[in-house]
Amino acid sequence: MAQLYFYYSAMNAGKSTSLLQSAYNYRERGMHAVIYTAAIDDRYGSGKVTSRIGLQADASLYRPQDNLFDAISIQQREKPLDCVFIDEAQFLTKAQARQLIEVVDELDVPVLAYGLRTDFLGETFEGSHYLLAWADKLFELKTVCHCxxxxxxxVRLDENGQAVTTGDQVEIGGNDRYESMCRKHFKQLVWVS
Structure with missing residues (x-):
């Protein structure tokens, strides 16, 4: 029986690396897996999932208005799917998280979603919020603070390396804009009174 899995963490915990390794394992065994990634994140090129250690794979793009159940159903009819991988799952909408549940329950295809749990203010992203609530299995991937x-x-950083405490929830960036921290150091920089 298929299930919905959510692998979450702070940045630099190896989410994309884990996704790419798992997708490779399916392909190596002659199974058919597809990868989706958020269209908003094109740092490494459009339609690519790239890890910091250099692994890379092509991916289909999803946008907030896309119906993932419909798109995956079409792919399933063309060639039966053994697994669906979702990178940058924090950018899913509530509707898309529900559509992934339908992929699992109606198409009987496992879905492995990978994303950030919270934003630079410690608030959940929409996609992460619903995946944390609705996924069959939750896995935290770990990384370490400078301490x-x-x-x-x-923590989102400005051009001077100072913590940013206001702004839009989504601002695409990598190590140049964000740093993963423990709660103690996050509080000292972001939740200051």
Missing amino acids: GRKANFV
Whole structure:
């Protein structure tokens, strides 16, 4: 029986690396897996999932208005799917999270979604919020703060390396704009009174 899995973490925990390794394992065994990634994140090129360690794969894009159940159903009819991978799952809408549940329940295809749990203010993204609530299985991928503790928050930095505490929830960037931190250091920079 298929299930919906959500792998979440702060930045730099290896989410894309884990996704790419799992997708490779399916392909290596002659199975058919598809990868989707958010169209908004084109840092490494449109339609690409790229890890910091250099692994890369082509991916179909999803936008907020896309119906993932319909798109995946078409792919399933063309060639039966063994697994669907979703990168940057924090950018899913509530409707898309529900559509992924339908992929699992109606098409009987497992879905493995990978994304950030929270934004630079410690608030959940829409996609992460619903995946945390609705996924069959949750897995936290871990990374470390500069102090050595587990990092479970992300701090947005300005051009001078100072913490940003206002702005749009979504601003695409990598290590140049964000740093993963433990709660103690996150609080000191973002939740200051």
